[in-house]
Structures are given as structure tokens and as C-alpha cells.
Amino acid sequence: MDKLVIEGGKPLSGSIVIQGAKNAALPILAASLLADGTTTIDHVPKLLDIEVMLNILRELGCRAEHIGDTVVLDTEAAHTSHVPESLMGQMRSSIFLMGPLLARFGEVQVYQPGGCAIGERKIDLHLQGLEALGAEIEELGNRIICRADKLYGADIHLSFPSVGATENIMMAAVLAEGRTTISNAAREPEIQDLQRFLNTMGAKIIGAGTDTITIEGVQSLKPCRYKVIPDRIVAGTIMVAAAATRGQVTLQNTNPAHLTSLIHVLRRAGVQIVVDGDIIKVGSASRPKAVERIVTSPYPAFPTDLQSQVMVLLTLADGVSILKETIFEGRLKHVDELSRMGADIRVDLNAAIIRGVPRLYGATVEATDLRAGAALVIAGLAANGKTVVEQVHHIDRGYDRIESMLSRLGARITRNSPVPNNLTN
Ligand SMILES: CC(=O)N[C@H]1[C@@H](OP(=O)(O)OP(=O)(O)OC[C@H]2O[C@@H](n3ccc(=O)[nH]c3=O)[C@H](O)[C@@H]2O)O[C@H](CO)[C@@H](O)[C@@H]1O
Numbered sequence: 001m002d003k004l005v006i007e008g009g010k011p012l013s014g015s016i017v018i019q020g021a022k023n024a025a026l027p028i029l030a031a032s033l034l035a036d037g038t039t040t041i042d043h044v045p046k047l048l049d050i051e052v053m054l055n056i057l058r059e060l061g062c063r064a065e066h067i068g069d070t071v072v073l074d075t076e077a078a079h080t081s082h083v084p085e086s087l088m089g090q091m092r093s094s095i096f097l098m099g100p101l102l103a104r105f106g107e108v109q110v111y112q113p114g115g116c117a118i119g120e121r122k123i124d125l126h127l128q129g130l131e132a133l134g135a136e137i138e139e140l141g142n143r144i145i146c147r148a149d150k151l152y153g154a155d156i157h158l159s160f161p162s163v164g165a166t167e168n169i170m171m172a173a174v175l176a177e178g179r180t181t182i183s184n185a186a187r188e189p190e191i192q193d194l195q196r197f198l199n200t201m202g203a204k205i206i207g208a209g210t211d212t213i214t215i216e217g218v219q220s221l222k223p224c225r226y227k228v229i230p231d232r233i234v235a236g237t238i239m240v241a242a243a244a245t246r247g248q249v250t251l252q253n254t255n256p257a258h259l260t261s262l263i264h265v266l267r268r269a270g271v272q273i274v275v276d277g278d279i280i281k282v283g284s285a286s287r288p289k290a291v292e293r294i295v296t297s298p299y300p301a302f303p304t305d306l307q308s309q310v311m312v313l314l315t316l317a318d319g320v321s322i323l324k325e326t327i328f329e330g331r332l333k334h335v336d337e338l339s340r341m342g343a344d345i346r347v348d349l350n351a352a353i354i355r356g357v358p359r360l361y362g363a364t365v366e367a368t369d370l371r372a373g374a375a376l377v378i379a380g381l382a383a384n385g386k387t388v389v390e391q392v393h394h395i396d397r398g399y400d401r402i403e404s405m406l407s408r409l410g411a412r413i414t415r416n417s418p419v420p421n422n423l424t425n
């Protein structure tokens, strides 16, 4: 198992180009199944989750190549809509295949998806949405079979603005007969990217980015070429790392509008941020200030995917901060690991009460999930001494060789074994 070894205490400095967004690329890859032929997707990061998605698509009969950051996907020979259990279990995003496969084949067989242990992560809203479009759903233990000779537009109200359910319903509804509306839809930038991608294929969707999305069904879609948006969570991770190490970093290829809530929090913590077009400059020379209260909530509020990283900054702040997690019930596991590095954090239900300490100390810690792992890397960069982060495969799900990215900014970080061969060009 790979480990990251970090010698902390060195401010990050320099310039970095931000990778394409995992959470946009994954549904877009699944949505490519909606058109027959070759779709080319640019700005797709080299990540474990992307590799798993491409392996699933190959298993379904597609031809897929990932060269540099471009994926060329030929769906012509896709011949089955049964996704093997072993592949479904490797990540949460395998569930994105339900909508497109149902629309393409009229039947889909999947299993409960896998993913990080950050909460129960039910899929009831996905299934209710597909049922509303006319699908019959059979659940046999872990196996889910979904059938519909034809899908029909419907008015669907989500009881919670689930990102994945919104995307799955959009992908199923584009080829349905008639109009679908999704109310209380998720508003994340990745939903807007999916709308743009599907519309480039010939779909008729409006409203992504608001809480009501309207989809006019069309007869067919055509393959296209498309570029994925920058990864706001990777950008946010680097911004927090720059602040926690009291460094100066320039991020290129960002969409600052997608990072408004983080920028607001960092400014409250006393971090200097300058935005210029798609460039964000982050600088900090002094101890951060505590931020009284941060609550994770659906976009545009503060994202759960940056909660653990910001927690690290607050462990070093002057004063007491409160960080409340409202999206995932099991997403505070990094607290124990940070405490091993000298952080003073108390958990009360879903809130972390963080009493800032002057410094963290290196330790051997375990990445319990993707963003918790990224947070521990930031903690290691800011800490005195050596930190070893174990279970790095979680981090590889979302960061394209995090150690290379950070080394380019002057960090002293190495991986104790090479990146798996299938992730190198
Ligand atoms: C690949 C991807 O885009 N992943 C993101 C997506 O995950 P994902 O799409 O899984 O997140 P959701 O918005 O669906 O989940 C949010 C909450 O709703 C609950 N829920 C969801 C669906 C459902 O059918 N029933 C149900 O109860 C979940 O358990 C969770 O508590 O949005 C999350 C919330 O911004 C992010 O943390 C993930 O990084």
C-alpha cells in the first residue's frame, strides 16, 4: 500500500494549473452512452475513479482511451446494460450509469454502489426519479433491475437536492417522451456542466444552476467534443494548503465563481485572496483567525468536500471555530487523526469545535476517505516534523498525483511506492 511521506513546515510557493473536475467528468462519461459513436472529452483528470468508470464502459462494450487529459470514447459497440458487481462496488459514481443505460437499452442491472465510508448514502431519490419517468424497479438484495420500454417526461420533486439523483434523472429524461421538470434540484456547477454537455449532444435542457431544471425530451443525441470545467475542490484544497503553510500560491485555470463560499471563509480567516479572471492568488504570512461558524450545505453554500481541509486551517487559528457537517453523517473521521497531530477538536453531534493551537506535529495517520486524506496531507505540510499518510488510494480517487502537484509548489512530499502503472501515460 502506498504511503505519502511529508516533511512539514515549508510554505508552499509558486504557480499551478488546476485539473479538470472529477465530479463533472464522471457523469459526463456515463452520459456519453446516450449517443452512438465517438465522443471526445477534454480536461479529464487521471484518477482512480475515472479509470474505474472507463473500465465499466469497456466492460459494457465501449472502446475507451485516456491519453493525456483527453478521453476518446466510442460507444457504438456497447452491447450490455449489466454492470458487474465488482466494478459497481469500486465507487459511488457507478450509479451514474443507471440513467443513461436505462435510456439507451430500456433495461439496466446494477448493484448498490461503493464509495468512501462517509455516510449511508442511499439511492432512493435516484430510484424514485427513474420510477416517475416510467421505470419499473426490482430490488433483489444488492441487485437492482430497472426496466422501461419507454420513458415519459414527469414532474419530479426531490425531497433533498441530491447531486447524483439530479444528474441521473437528467440523463434518463433527455430521451424520454415529453417534458420533465426537476424541482428542488441540486445547483452545483457540475450539474451545469452536465447540462452544457448534454445540450452539446443535442439535448434540450434549461435551468441547471437554479433549483428547477426543465428537460424537453428529444428523439436522439449525437456524439460531440467537450471540455470539462476545472475542479473546484482541488483548487480549494490547494488554496487551503497555501494558507495553512503561510505560503503564496497562484492557481491558474480556476472558476472563482465556483469558489465564492470558500473565498469568503478564507478571507474571514485573514487569508489574502486576489481574483483576476481565471486566476486566484492566495497568500498568508500570519496565523489564521478563527471563524466562528461554518456550515456545510448544498451549493452555493459551503461544500462538504472542503470541510476537512478547512478544518486543518482552523486547527492552527487564533481562537475557537465551529464547523458543522450537515450533508454526510460520517464525515468527521479525520478529527481523530488530526488530534494525533496535536489538534484540539471536540465533536458534538455533527459539529466540530476547534480550539486553535500554535502548531501541529508530524505523525503517522490514516486517510479514512478522499477529502479526509487531502486534509491530512495539508496538516502534514503545515506540521513540524515528519508525517506519514497511509491509505493513499483514497486520495488517488480525486487528486492526479497529489505529491507531484505539491512538489511543484516546493513541498517536501514523496510517495513510498510508484503510482499504479495504469495511471501513468
Ligand atoms: C461524484 C460526485 O459528484 N460526488 C459528489 C456528490 O455526491 P452524491 O451525488 O452522492 O451526493 P448527494 O447530493 O446525492 O448526497 C447528499 C446527501 O443526500 C443523501 N441522499 C442522496 C441520494 C439519495 O438517493 N438519497 C439520499 O438520502 C446522501 O446520503 C447524502 O447525505 O455530491 C456530494 C454533495 O455535494 C459531494 O460530497 C460528492 O463529492
Ligand SMILES: C=C(OP(=O)(O)O)C(=O)O
Pocket (backbone or CB within 6 Å): 023, 091, 092, 093, 115, 116, 305, 370, 371, 398
Ligand atoms: C465524496 C466525494 O466523491 P464521491 O461522491 O465520488 O464519493 C468527493 O469527491 O469528495
